[in-house]
Amino acid sequence: MNEYVLGVDLGTSAVKVSAMNRDGEIVAQQSFDYPLIQSHPGYSEQNPEDWVSGTTVAIVRLILDDHIKPEEISGISFSGQMHGLVLLDANNQVLRPAILWNDTRTSKQCREIEDKLGSEFVDITKNKPLEGFTLPKMLWVKENEPDIWSQAKTFLLPKDYVRYRMTGKLGMDYSDATGTVLLDVKDGKWSQTICDAFDIPMSMCPPLMKSIDSAGNVTSSYAVFSGLDTHTKVFGGAADNAAGAVGAGILSPNMVLSSIGTSGVVLKYEEDPTVDYHGVLQFEDHAIPDSYYSMGVTLAAGYSLNWFKRTFASDESFDDMVASAADSGVGANGLLYTPYIVGERAPHADADIRGSFTGVDGTHKKSDFVRAVLEGIIFSFKDIMDIYDENDKQFDTVVAIGGGAKSPLWLQIQADIFNKKVVSLTNEQGPGMGAAMIAAVGLGWFKNFQECAEKFVHFGKTYLPNPDNAKKYDQLHKIYAQVYEQTKGISQQLLAYRRENN
Ligand SMILES: Nc1ncnc2c1ncn2[C@@H]1O[C@H](COP(=O)(O)OP(=O)(O)O)[C@@H](O)[C@H]1O
Numbered sequence: 001m002n003e004y005v006l007g008v009d010l011g012t013s014a015v016k017v018s019a020m021n022r023d024g025e026i027v028a029q030q031s032f033d034y035p036l037i038q039s040h041p042g043y044s045e046q047n048p049e050d051w052v053s054g055t056t057v058a059i060v061r062l063i064l065d066d067h068i069k070p071e072e073i074s075g076i077s078f079s080g081q082m083h084g085l086v087l088l089d090a091n092n093q094v095l096r097p098a099i100l101w102n103d104t105r106t107s108k109q110c111r112e113i114e115d116k117l118g119s120e121f122v123d124i125t126k127n128k129p130l131e132g133f134t135l136p137k138m139l140w141v142k143e144n145e146p147d148i149w150s151q152a153k154t155f156l157l158p159k160d161y162v163r164y165r166m167t168g169k170l171g172m173d174y175s176d177a178t179g180t181v182l183l184d185v186k187d188g189k190w191s192q193t194i195c196d197a198f199d200i201p202m203s204m205c206p207p208l209m210k211s212i213d214s215a216g217n218v219t220s221s222y223a224v225f226s227g228l229d230t231h232t233k234v235f236g237g238a239a240d241n242a243a244g245a246v247g248a249g250i251l252s253p254n255m256v257l258s259s260i261g262t263s264g265v266v267l268k269y270e271e272d273p274t275v276d277y278h279g280v281l282q283f284e285d286h287a288i289p290d291s292y293y294s295m296g297v298t299l300a301a302g303y304s305l306n307w308f309k310r311t312f313a314s315d316e317s318f319d320d321m322v323a324s325a326a327d328s329g330v331g332a333n334g335l336l337y338t339p340y341i342v343g344e345r346a347p348h349a350d351a352d353i354r355g356s357f358t359g360v361d362g363t364h365k366k367s368d369f370v371r372a373v374l375e376g377i378i379f380s381f382k383d384i385m386d387i388y389d390e391n392d393k394q395f396d397t398v399v400a401i402g403g404g405a406k407s408p409l410w411l412q413i414q415a416d417i418f419n420k421k422v423v424s425l426t427n428e429q430g431p432g433m434g435a436a437m438i439a440a441v442g443l444g445w446f447k448n449f450q451e452c453a454e455k456f457v458h459f460g461k462t463y464l465p466n467p468d469n470a471k472k473y474d475q476l477h478k479i480y481a482q483v484y485e486q487t488k489g490i491s492q493q494l495l496a497y498r499r500e501n502n
């Protein structure tokens with residue numbers, strides 16, 4: 001009999017479910033898209049029911065179209081978009097749409113957190129209060145939707161809600177719990193100090209578990225809904241970036257992850273839990289027990305490209321549009337793009353900054369704009385790499401994952417801008433692979449993630465930097481790095497105008 005694990009990657013643009021066998025081969029994959037709800041500038045929400053139905057449709061298709069037998073699915077685990085607030089009432093019914101990681105409405109609440117707890121907050125959570133995190137979202141609901149808040153009995157993160165619907169059990173794993181900024185990272189417990197300071201009942205915080213812990217089996221009602229069997233074990237899972245790091249084989253400090261999903265992430269495995277990036281980078285519990293990682297997040301990486309395609313190239317395929325950047329050249333003929341189109345998180349934590357094209361010339365073609373978008377996103381990753389350099393963190397390999405890693409041209413641009421070796425995976429779905437690996441380790445197929453990675457993680461092509469291009473990009477990055485400060489004031493004035501006139 002075959003035996004499979006399912007890795008559910010609950011992304012922002014879609015859910016992707018991969019079925020893997022014990023040899024680490026992807027035997028089938030299905031995905032299902034869902035929309036973002038952006039009703040005001042800075043707002044970003046999704047309907048949790050869309051996650052559940054999308055995941056279920058993908059599983060049904062694996063069973064019906066790909067002929068994966070339910071009795072052969074031994075385990076399921078998750079990689080989830082981080083930080084999104086799902087509020088449940090006393091009957092575990094969803095109270096309002098989930099407020100997502102890229103929603104920046106909570107600047108006021110972030111200042112309140114800073115004013116009240118100051119550096120104690122960073123000491124406890126290892127992070128600064130930023131708009132994307134879960135606690136500021138809870139405070140926003142408390143202040144702006146008191147009727148909803150008064151009914152709220154539990155909060156969850158996106159993948160935890162899907163897991164709850166599969167198993168009937170509430171819970172959250174440590175890697176995602178760090179991103180709520182309600183966790184005392186050193187003690188591995190929900191922080192009484194933070195809950196007390198903001199009058200959040202500790203009872204709202206779900207039970208904590210490790211990524212590889214079993215959360216229970218598929219319930220009989222979810223088995224009827226999805227076609228799964230009730231013998232299938234469901235494991236905690238991890239934050240998408242923790243799962244992506246596992247799926248990309250980032251299990252030691254000499255490798256760095258570069259992920260282009262809707263967001264963009266540069267991530268480093270951290271051996272030392274006392275490392276301090278002063279909150280400029282995020283610091284999180286890993287999916288690997290008793291391990292940590294740091295990361296810097298570009299809010300609109302793949303989202304920038306999606307926006308450009310939707311707005312200016314809706315009749316082209318992603319592949320064709322991205323490939324057209326080859327008709328331009330290094331530096332897009334002097335056109336620069338900054339990807340701050342929904343605000344930014346790292347290295348500039350600024351919800352009000354907005355994106356720009358600088359240097360637009362009458363001779364520029366669409367291909368120059370596409371190239372500028374691709375390069376601008378990677379320049380923002382380079383800003384984060386530079387923080388690692390400044391902190392004397394050595395690494396020699398960058399592993400690229402996410403939808404953006406489908407493009408060989410973009411992978412080469414990464415190698416040239418980072419001036420480092422960039423390695424792709426044979427399948428760009430690092431987070432889904434990581435989710436499947438969590439289930440495989442949870443089931444005891446492997447002793448640990450290292451052993452599992454030897455079977456599951458397969459590196460694809462290597463992209464080496466071209467020295468001439470790297471030199472030009474170094475020069476261009478220095479120009480790019482000035483745009484933030486020089487457009488900050490203008491962005492604030494324009495945002496004020498939009499808020500007054502919307
Ligand atoms: N052919 C392609 N070449 C380069 N980038 C692509 C391609 N197709 C999609 N993308 C980018 O990949 C992103 C989606 O990546 P994915 O990892 O699936 O995101 P998420 O996990 O946030 O749902 C899109 O936002 C898009 O910009």
Ligand SMILES: O=C(CO)[C@@H](O)[C@H](O)COP(=O)(O)O
Pocket residue numbers: 011012013080081082083101102132179240241260261262263264265282297
């Ligand atoms: O906010 C963060 C990390 O802190 C994002 O990385 C989200 O976790 C969403 O990821 P994608 O949908 O882009 O994979």
